[in-house]
Amino acid sequence: MTNTDILGYTPNPNYKKSVAYFSMEFAIDQSLKIYSGGLGFLSGSNLRSAYELKQNLIGIGMLWKYGYHDQVRDKDNNMIPQFIQKDYSFLEDTGIIFSVPVHSGMVKVKAFLLRPETFGSAPLFLLSTDLEENDFVSRSITHRLYDPNETTRIAQSIILGIGGGLLLDQLNLTPDIYHMNEGHAVPLNFYLYSKFKNLEEIKKRMVFTTHTPEQAGNEEHDFSLLKDMSFFYHLQEHEVKFILGMDGDKFNYTLGALKFSGKANGVSKLHGEVAREMWGSYSNICEITSITNAQNxxxxxxxxxxxxxxxxxxxxxxxxxxxxxxxxxxxxxxxxxxxxxxxxxxxxxxxxxxxxxxxxxxxxxxxxxxxxxxxxxxxxxxxxxxxxxxxxxxxxxxxxxxxxxxxxxxxxxxxxxxxxxxxxxxxxxxxxxxxxxxxxxxxxxxxxxxxxxxxxxxxxxxxxxxxxxxxxxxxxxxxxxxxxxxxxxxxxxxxxxxxxxxxxxxxxxxxxxxxxxxxxxxxxxxxxxxxxxxxxxxxxxxxxxxxxxx
The missing domain is CATH 3.40.50.2000 (Glycogen Phosphorylase B;)
Structure with a gap:
């Protein structure tokens, strides 16, 4: 399958470099409830404009069975969250099923496709683990956006990053550029390392958009837990630390993404300054520029x-x-x-x-x-x-x-x-x-x-x-x-x-x-x-x- 087959149009020559855009959430349309807020609004508008400009870009995200949550009121008029199953007849079942290692086991993942003509957006592939072949724990990985359970959240990043990389292989697509919208997809880099065996080769292809202007808001977990969960794909903990020049007990998603990427951006001029101040003292990170967010x-x-x-x-x-x-x-x-x-x-x-x-x-x-x-x-x-x-x-x-x-x-x-x-x-x-x-x-x-x-x-x-x-x-x-x-x-x-x-x-x-x-x-x-x-x-x-x- 070629990019043009998926896009449904011939890309504008100004945008001929092929791009795979990874995001944990996309706000494309009210009827597709797979987003929580600004990160999704941003990625949704990006896919809409990519379609209008006829860019050579596809999105890769997650199909959340219960979305983020629904806001309802209880008998006392208080707001409470409810989790209600979502069904989407407009998503195309691609028939593509593959396996992703999570906790040293194999989780089956199915890919669905939102075609460009449905809502006027670049094509968006959505990954789901809610399959009969999986046990309940594996099925629950794609139940709730930003699940509160730590290991489930880690598994979600594995499915997005490594699963997204495997999906591209299933589609016989090799993008010129991989774009991580926020650090959730950082396991993608470990999958790519298994292919290229070289950090510099990944840097030639990887870009990163960071959205979080405070240190505490940038997700991190214990190296040992991530290793046990296959977050690093086939790499050992000591290999990850050596390749990226990292130490300590915690792996920070944003810092890892900055070390894997050839270029990164903050989402306003002021945020670019804040991000450079936050991360500038770390060794071997990429340049952080600014591209201010926008809406369609x-x-x-x-x-x-x-x-x-x-x-x-x-x-x-x-x-x-x-x-x-x-x-x-x-x-x-x-x-x-x-x-x-x-x-x-x-x-x-x-x-x-x-x-x-x-x-x-x-x-x-x-x-x-x-x-x-x-x-x-x-x-x-x-x-x-x-x-x-x-x-x-x-x-x-x-x-x-x-x-x-x-x-x-x-x-x-x-x-x-x-x-x-x-x-x-x-x-x-x-x-x-x-x-x-x-x-x-x-x-x-x-x-x-x-x-x-x-x-x-x-x-x-x-x-x-x-x-x-x-x-x-x-x-x-x-x-x-x-x-x-x-x-x-x-x-x-x-x-x-x-x-x-x-x-x-x-x-x-x-x-x-x-x-x-x-x-x-x-x-x-x-x-x-x-x-x-x-x-x-x-x-x-x-x-x-x-x-x-x-």
């Missing part, structure tokens, strides 16, 4: 809204924005029984739910928060959404505390089911997209890009991609960060105050008293985000900066 315009931008912006139709834009707000507010009413108004400024905080993203920062000064909610001359509506990791007790507790704290307020709502469809509704239906993570913790934070594409104005701390886009007061509202030398509680207090001040003194007066300026800010937001933060730019940059330069 075709998928994310409302077409009617795009037409009004192009026509410079202020009245048409206002009308379409109210229509998009009405669609969002139907879902809010459906979930919460609260009726929101289209002519009221609506702020949305929605993204992967983790403590450092501070979903509750608005509430830190409760009395001031109440004053904001109770304002009648310049009213506000606030919506929260997000998916905490099921085993993250702190994040789940925070999510449910926000539900409880805001339950009695008719102008506050917390909605569940934060997946592609709800994400699109929120971005199209809000006026202000709020982003207030702890500084330097957000590698990129792409949600604000797709919000801006749909006429939402970003209200953000200058972290991740934002400094590359933001012109405060012209295309966004910037929350002034607290001084770096302050303690975290002091920074939280200061940034809460700065956030509320911007809303009270700048955002609300602009929206209600200066609609022409608001319209101009929307226009400049769209102009600033397109095409610079559209994923065709990113997909092209991967070829120009990463694939052609190693």
């Amino acid at each position: 315009q075709t998928y994310w931008q409302d077409t009617k809204f795009a037409e009004t912006i192009k026509a410079n139709d202020e009245q048409g834009l206002s009308s379409r924005k109210k229509e998009m707000k009405a669609l969002l507010f139907k879902e809010v009413a459906n979930q919460t029984g609260k009726i929101f108004k289209e002519d009221v400024l609506t702020i949305v905080w929605a993204r992967r739910f983790a403590a450092y993203k501070r979903a509750d920062l608005l509430m830190y000064d409760w009395e001031r928060f109440l004053k904001l909610l109770n304002s009648t001359d310049m009213p506000v509506q606030i919506i929260w959404a997000g998916k905490p990791y099921p085993e993250d007790e702190g994040a789940n507790k925070m999510f449910n505390q926000i539900i409880k704290k805001t339950l009695k307020f008719a102008n506050c709502a917390v909605v569940t089911g934060y997946e592609l469809a709800l994400s699109a509704l929120l971005k199209k239906g809000c006026d202000v997209w709020l982003n207030n993570p702890k500084m330097y913790r957000e590698a990129s934070g792409t949600s604000g890009m797709t919000a801006a594409m749909n006429g939402a104005i970003n209200l953000s701390l200058p972290d991740g991609w934002v400094p590359e886009f933001a012109v405060d007061g012209e295309n966004c509202f910037i929350i002034q960060p607290a001084a770096d030398e302050l303690s975290q509680p002091e920074r939280d207090t200061k940034e809460n105050s700065n956030l509320l001040t911007v809303i009270e003194d700048v955002v609300l007066p602009t929206y209600y008293k200066n609609p022409s300026k608001w319209y101009n800010m929307i226009q400049k937001g769209v102009d600033g985000v397109l095409p610079a933060f559209e994923s065709s730019r990113m997909a092209d940059e991967y070829y120009e900066v990463m694939y052609k330069k190693i």
Whole structure:
């Protein structure tokens, strides 16, 4: 089988190098629930733009039987995770079954194919161990994305990396480039070492995108456990340490990927700087450049809204924005029984739910928060959404505390089911997209890009991609960060105050008293985000900066 057979098109000559793109999650379409958050949104947009540009690229991922999880509510209105089997008639059973060594046993793996024409994406192969030939433990490897069990998580990386390498052999494909989107697929390198017997030969073919701007967030496990689980394929622990120049008891996925790759990238300019500072002291790592994340315009931008912006139709834009707000507010009413108004400024905080993203920062000064909610001359509506990791007790507790704290307020709502469809509704239906993570913790934070594409104005701390886009007061509202030398509680207090001040003194007066300026800010937001933060730019940059330069 040739790449062209799989792609269904002849690759554009500008992108003729063949690429296999490995990612643990892909957010391609709402109906294919194999993603958790930003990493999947990024890889999904990349595959969509690769298809639009006719790049010679295929994706390799995992077919999660129960997805990430479904958010449902219990009898007390708390959010709880449920695991519900997913079935996909649109995936093609390739009939390809092969064996991958895990724990010195052999696990059967089947490959399914998402064809390009189904959703308009580069072809995506998805691996499953949920086969009758396997025992229950082996079948469970591809049950849950990011399974909490350590050995299952390790096995998932083995299936993605080594299984993906074996699949390419089954397809008789030898890519020019292997691209690891995050470090989960790092076992691929040990499989390739068994073929090339040479680290430099792998470096000629391997590139790596890192997404995690803090040391503790980069996955690592005991060398001895990984060896026992066949993570290193046929290599012994001492051989791995010798080849990569590593020591200690722990193998760090990101460090291993940086040592195997010919080139790596952070996902914003700021993150590139952070990554070089994090890893620069280690020997024999590759160059770390920056390619800022981006999102696919075709998928994310409302077409009617795009037409009004192009026509410079202020009245048409206002009308379409109210229509998009009405669609969002139907879902809010459906979930919460609260009726929101289209002519009221609506702020949305929605993204992967983790403590450092501070979903509750608005509430830190409760009395001031109440004053904001109770304002009648310049009213506000606030919506929260997000998916905490099921085993993250702190994040789940925070999510449910926000539900409880805001339950009695008719102008506050917390909605569940934060997946592609709800994400699109929120971005199209809000006026202000709020982003207030702890500084330097957000590698990129792409949600604000797709919000801006749909006429939402970003209200953000200058972290991740934002400094590359933001012109405060012209295309966004910037929350002034607290001084770096302050303690975290002091920074939280200061940034809460700065956030509320911007809303009270700048955002609300602009929206209600200066609609022409608001319209101009929307226009400049769209102009600033397109095409610079559209994923065709990113997909092209991967070829120009990463694939052609190693």
